[in-house]
Amino acid sequence: MQAAMSPSLPALARLAEEAGLNASTPPQQQRVAGWLIRLSPGKAKRSRCVNALEQGELPLHELLQRCATAFAAAGLPLCVRVTPFSQPADLDAQLAALGWSSFDPAEVMVRARLDDLPAKDLTPGCRVEPLEAEAYAALVGALRGSSAAEIEAHAQRLRESPVPYRGHALRDAAGTLLACGQFAREGVMVGLYDIFTPAEQRGRGHAHQLCLALLAAAREEGARHAYLQVGSDNAVAQRVYGRLGFEFAYRYHYRSPLAELR
Template sequence: MNDHSLIIGLESRLLNAWPSFDYQLYDGWVLRLANGYSKRANSATPFRPDIGLDDELLDYMIGRFVEANVRPTFRLNGVEAPQVDELLKERGFKEIEPTHVLTVPIKAGDCESDPEVSLEPQASKRWVRAAAESYGGDKADDETLMRIVSRIRQKTAYATLSLDERPVAWGLGVVERGYVGLYDIVVAPDLRGIGLGRRVVASLIAWGCREGAHTAYLQVREENEIARALYGTLGFETAYRYTHRVMPGRSSSV
């Protein structure tokens, strides 16, 4: 399997695991829109090796973003032709939030879940509200988060870790074709740094193991060195890296 096959295989699973509300296909570019909630659900991503981009197609896709009131964003995963990044740079698109997609093989002994982590097959309003609140900022919109997760068609597990009956950490697992994707791993702000996220990750990997997954994957921002170190201790390694090119906004530093 060459790198492009690996990337496109994981990207297709990611697309299915984190649905947008609108999908548009332009010559191998998939443009996704979800009311601006998270860049991965509101961006144009290449899904064909060595795919290019010219000014005419770029202008057309910019128009679709603007119509949806979403900042034009290109999520470059490395399968696109090299001149794509140059064109976006020339047109003033700023590079932000480089992100690593990490993978780890699942071993036969990884199937045992943490007894204090509950796993539910569907999202509850309580899970969505608590996860969104702990995220804070742009991701505090629990209504949009519920709309996204309720559109997932793959098998899911919604994890909640409780200490003394208080829910303190959350996560989402999505299984598809031998891979379990880990999403929305979040810990209550006052309890971060004591290993709670690690327990949620391990439990979701165990669930994936029981569902027949051979590999776990997740995404983490390059700047998040604490999380990357945590995942490194669990055996995760970078499969590929993607970055974003965003059109500058008048009211933003980018």
């Protein structure tokens, strides 16, 4: 699936890409000739991949070799995140010609305005509980089956992120977890991250309620636009976000020469 962008939202799409890069900054990152290398041992691929931000002057094969060396030293599999903004512009085609497989396509969706949010009334007895970075990483990590190392890397990234995260859990009167999620606001842009509903609670509108509460809280802090990332194959989540007023902005995917990532 090729990287693609909505023709009606190019400016907001680029703002969402820049905000998403800033919000996913791990402590372990470096620059190589205009490319941004991220080397977090966490589960999120956006924090352990190459982002080809600038074309630079090095030949592609040399850039890729330098990236491969850095990933090998970190004990991580090499992968490149390909977006409509990647440089050089034909990077996707060049990697495909080298035999690098494409995988994990994702949609970036945006909400152009937050001043028209519907009411965020919660189901009677429910509450939204704020969580610190460690508690949130442990909660969502356990739900996703993450390893201890992945949970710790997630918590570290949240603690040290230049863009503050606000983790929350939606619970009923008995304290049962209904959904969890967090937002990261940078100026007028806010991103929704790690929205998760336990399997036994799905299909009841809990994620919708929580997302509305998070967006309303971010709006009160000064956010005017919102973005999120969702798997291209996750039609259920895309419908949930569509009902919240989000629309497709652009698509990205990853490429790697390694069989275990294909």
